Amino acid sequence: MNNRLLPKQSLAGKVIAVTGASSGIGAETARLAAAMGATIIGIARDAGRLDALHQSLPPGEHRMLIADLTDFAGLAGLVRELPKLDALVCAAGVSLLAPLRLLPESLIDKNLDINVKSPVMTVQQCLKQGRFNEEASVVLFSSIAAHTGTEGTCAYSMSKAALEGFMRPAAMELARKSVRINSIAAAIVRTPIFGQNDDSFFDQYRERYPLGLGEPVDVAAAAVFLASEASRYMTGSTIVMDGGSTWV
Ligand SMILES: NC(=O)c1ccc[n+]([C@@H]2O[C@H](COP(=O)([O-])OP(=O)(O)OC[C@H]3O[C@@H](n4cnc5c(N)ncnc54)[C@H](OP(=O)(O)O)[C@@H]3O)[C@@H](O)[C@H]2O)c1
Secondary structure (H helix, E strand, C coil): CCHHHCCCCCCCCCEEEEECCCCHHHHHHHHHHHHCCCEEEEEECCHHHHHHHHHHCCCCCCEEEECCCCCHHHHHHHHHCCCCEEEEEECCCCCCCCCHHHCCHHHHHHHHHHHHHHHHHHHHHHHHCCCEEEEEEEEEEEEHHHCCCCCCCHHHHHHHHHHHHHHHHHHHHHHCCCCEEEEEEECCECCHHHCCCCHHHHHHHHHHCCCCCECHHHHHHHHHHHHCHHHCCCCCCEEEECCCHHHC
16 A cells, blocks of 8 residues: 555644634644644734643644734734744634624624635735745635525625635645645534624524534544645635535
8 A cells, every 4th residue: 555645644743823723713723733743833812812722732842923913014024933834724713793784894894804814815925935835734714604695694704705715716826836725614613703602592503403513623623634634635625514504
């Protein structure tokens, strides 16, 4: 057997930057990747929560960088602080909802700035500054909202659809550098992104999804797969993780 083709999900020796590492899916991805041997560069705004993540990681050369990723003028400087990366996981995001009639322009901008412009310009800066190692992997967080039509999600859904629109041509350009880029379209998993701590909010989805409600770690497992060499023949693809709800 050609050993090169055995699935390689160990992340030993890999350096992975995770944006949105202070909470939810980003934090779980950082923990899972570190447990599999990766060195983590965690990026977010909240120093306290980043520090808590840092304390929870196994010993290593992990670093935490405090940054607002919508400070676009500062992005080039932030990327200059990064080492060469084997993976960039762009988990920072918001989900700001309003019905179309009441949707202010500022809410459209807030969704687009962190969900689209930030990952696009971070990937661009990493490319321009030669931050990607050979065969590096970029992981984006789309959502099933990019493909569905839940009321109130116009601005959020369009941001995730735009992100997937960015991913496909970017995959063609990055392939020339042997860099891959893929995304995950998750259904609802319980994180602080919805500003909801009420069980009944999540229970309604638990009943709608054939496999029940997923956990942040389920989505993190897909992110780690995309970051690893196990997915080395995938680029420009979206993994749908919806507990089977698409087929109901
Ligand atoms: N949870 C779900 O059900 C679900 C479903 C589908 C897709 N997703 C996507 O998955 C990704 C992660 O979501 P999550 O549920 O884990 O959300 P979360 O728990 O609210 O975490 C969001 C992260 O983004 C960071 N962030 C937000 N604005 C930022 C900014 N301007 N600069 C830097 N960091 C910023 C936050 O850190 P600070 O506040 O410390 O800056 C936090 O670490 C998002 O893109 C989301 O759209 C989530």
